[in-house]
Amino acid sequence: MTTLVEPDYAHGIALQLNMKKSQVSSAIQLFEQGNTIPFIARYRKEMTGELDENQLRDIQAQFHLQTTLYQRKCDVIRLLEEQGIFTDEQVEKQVTLAITAATTMAEVEDIYRPYRPKRKTRASVAKERGLEPLSAWFIQKERIHDDRETIVRYADQFVNVDLGIETAEEAMSGAADIIAEMIADDADTRSWLRQWTFAHGVLHSVATDAVVESVYEVYYAFEVLLHKILPHHILALNRGEREGFLRISITIQQEEVRSQLIQRHVATRYGQNSIEAQESWIWLWLTDVVVDAYKRLLAPSIEREIRNELTDRGEDRAIEIFGANLRNLLMQPPLRGKKVLGVDPAYRTGCKLAVVDDTGKLLETAVIYPTPPQNKVEAAKKTVLDMLKQYEIDLIAIGNGTASRETETFISQCVKEYQEQTARLVPYAIVSEAGASVYSASVLAGEEFPDLDVSERSAISIARRLQDPLAELVKIDPKSVGVGQYQHDVAQKKLDGQLSAVVESAVNQVGVDVNTASASLLSYVAGLNKTAVKNIVHYREENGRFTSRSKLAKVPRLGPKTLEQCVGFLRIPDGEEPLDATSIHPESYPAVHALLARFGGAKAIFANPQTHATVMQELRSMPIARLSDELGQGIPTVKDILDALERPGRDPREDVDPPLLRTDVLTVEDLEIGMVLTGTVRNVVDFGAFVDVGVKNDGLVHISQMADQFVKHPMDVVAVGDIVQVSVIQIDVQKGRLGLSMKSVAK
Incomplete structure (x- = not known):
């Protein structure tokens, strides 16, 4: 039985993500031990070399992809053995080496394609009629010297009226179908054609016969090189096609593809490329077979694959932008103490x-x-x-x-x-x-x-x-918060996973008051599941507020591992233990208390602002390496501890501009070209940003109007919630559209 050697995942992922292998190995080990990403990013910095949450999620995603790829390789090997393909030792060695070397799922599927059980095809029908030996005879090297009469005479042996083969021409046609499918299933051919099409193919979009005014008008006569198409164009085109407004096709240089395929499957097969060979009957016949294989089998299949891959790219980009917008929305500053x-x-x-x-x-x-x-x-x-x-x-x-x-x-x-x-x-x-x-x-x-x-x-x-935007928005399905684009056109499972990760990250970065947080907010705290959240809420309802983090250990079914993961993100302001109001993990409490004891202890320090300022000034003046030695903690952890001590109860959202407050209203009629307004960024997409300036519809700042210099992506300039100054450059009262510019306008 053939067994594949499991790859060195850490090595491969490190190369792909440009990280150290030790960092990736540590991250994978921590994942397998049941640690959450927020916990690892915050409290295991020494182990991972200070990888942030995004880097850890990249490692986790790649680890999942690589383990899934390895499992699929093993499955394919098993299926080939069960089908009896490996009775030929040479075939077994060749296929196993190819599968081992494959780096993508597409490559593995290309290798397996010729052996995969198929539904009824023209080739499978020909095989059932016993024409496989004839197809093998056709592609032998010596056939290049045979004339048509010789070939027809040989094909005549396969005439069988009972099997539906009444003439030699029908037998030859069946053999051609078998050869065409063989060409279309060839892994190297598919890989080459896929890459060549991506590099040189052009996507065309035209209006359907029932042309009407629609949001898709810009795509009624649209074409773009495949490798240059923008992600938001992909999803817009898909939707327009799905709704019946657009017809989409991919075209390539047919002559170039035909020439390459003939070289691969005719010239190479016969071992020669002379003028005499090219004029032979079998050369011309096989050339027709190659063209049929391309037009009937390869081209539609490769086009589907490319369209699917483009869609995946578009979806990934849309989800990435949605996630970034959602994070910025969640991290908007709260307006506390206001009725x-x-x-x-x-x-x-x-x-x-x-x-x-x-x-x-x-x-x-x-x-x-x-x-x-x-x-x-x-x-x-x-x-x-x-x-x-x-x-x-x-x-x-x-x-x-x-x-x-x-x-x-x-x-x-x-x-x-x-x-x-x-x-x-x-x-x-x-x-x-x-x-x-x-x-x-x-x-x-x-x-x-x-x-x-x-x-x-x-x-x-x-x-x-x-x-408090964060506390309220976590009660809502992230897909419904209105800061994405094409969210209904992407893979919902993938979208849900990404957005949940964004909410989890935001919640844990801010921290949660365990005594006031809703069940919805608590559910996003690292390590907590629905049962744990329910038990925490029930415990505080039955026993009153938590007075210290240590009391969380009394919550039923909140085991040591769960407590380890969540406790650093749960805050208790004005509790028995001053450090419970900070992001310092209880595992570091003994070292921190030993350090603060020389200054009178944590309670005394936090109780007096002047004392607190003096102590922090002295701590900041000490060499970080010395503090690290004294605390027995790594330098990254010591830096975090000092930050937490300096600003206990700090909310990172306080560093963001507060929401724009108004006292008067504007209408479109009030606006004039050139007028400068202050507005709030409501949404950021690939082609620009939508800004609320106080009129009925948000105005669009196109990417070309975002700065005096070139802007690669709108997110490099603005984020959801930003307060920006814009000038009015276009007003369309009838369509309710407003064009804005940030050029030469200070934010």
Whole structure:
């Protein structure tokens, strides 16, 4: 039985990702021990050489690909043995060597293709009729010297009326089908043609017969070299084809391909390429077979494979951009300590209002009708003003969905009147309400607010998104947060995995207050599964707040390994142990306490800001290598410990610009070419960024307008949530389109 040697995964992955083998080996070992990526990235830096989360995920992905590839190779070897292919020792050696050397799944499948059981084909029918010996006879070298009569005379031996072969020509045709399939199944030929097509092929897109105005008009007469096509073009073309607007094809230089295939399967096979040979009957006959193999079998198959590979590239890029946008959205700074009025705009069904206190607790809900068709503006205004006064609202959050701008106009009028009456200015912000309806109808929302209507729950979600975007958005399916493109056109399992990893990363980077976090937020903490989260929530409900991280050990079924993974990301502000409010892992507590003891201990240091500043100044002045020796910790860990001690309870989101607050409204009619506005980046895509400048529709800053110099990708310049200054360069009132530019405009 043939056995493949399992490859050195760490060596191969290290070469591919340009890392040290020791780093990859350590990462793989940590994965296999059940450690999570956030835990490894944060608390095992010495073992991995300070690999970050992205690098660790790359290693994990490649490790999965390589182990899957190895398993498929083993499966193919087993299948070939079961089919009796390896009864020939020479074939076994040749195929095994080829499979061992294969570096991609496509190569393995190409090698297995000739032996894979097929559904009924023209070639399989010919084989059933006993024409395989005739096909083998045709491709012998000496046939180059035979004339047509000799060949027909030999083929006449295979005439069998009972098998449906009535003439020598029919026998020859069957043999040609067998040879054509053999050519189409040849691994080297497929590999060459795939690469050649990628390098030289052109993708064409034209409108279908039923041409109508659509978003796909730019692709009605479109062509691009395959190796230059952009990822977002791929997905747009796929969707246009699927919806019946486009016809797509791939073309290549037929003569060049024909020449190469003839050289491979005619000239090389007969061992000569003379003029005499090229004029022989068998040469011309086999040339026709090669052309048939290409047009009927190879070209459609390779085109499908290339289209699939292009789609995979497009999907990977779309998912990557979605993930980056989602992370930036989740990492928007919270506006803590603010009482917020959430407004979910609508027309016929009315605007839903929800007041939440500074902790996110619901205080009151209401419904008003300031927009068409009811237009009960005065009654609506009274309700809003009463709420602003009664609860001393600090901020207003307006959803950006249907009727958003009309509602914004109404709210801005309320804000002005309230300021005139009380001398208090209450600013408002436009908040993305993407996914709010999904949350409102969810089981989670039903459990949290069982007595409220679905529409009222969405207003609460909008208000809370302004207070703490991360805590609220984790309650929603990441696909529904509205910062991607073509998310419904990509492989959903792949998308779910990537977005979940992004949310997990953001949650663990920020850290979670174990006493106030929702079950949704806790579910993304490294190492915690649904059962562990449920038990933590149940324990704090039954026993009150956790006063120290050590109390987590009392939670049922929260074992040592799970606790090790999660505890560093769970925070306990104002607890018994000052270090519990930091990102320092309890495994480092003894060393940290020993260090701080010389300054009076952690409690004394954190209790006095002046003492804390003095101690940190002294610690920062000490050589890092000396501290590392004293603590018995690696230098990367010591650096993290010092950062955590210097800013206990630090929220990394505080370093990001706060959301843009407004007090007045703009309309498209207010805009003029050249006007400079301040706006919020709502979405970033391959071709630019969409910016909310306060009018009904977000404006587009095309990639060509993002900077005075060349921009490779919009994400090199802006991110979701950025506050930017833009100038108006195009206004299309009829289509509601707004063109913006960031050139020579300071961010």
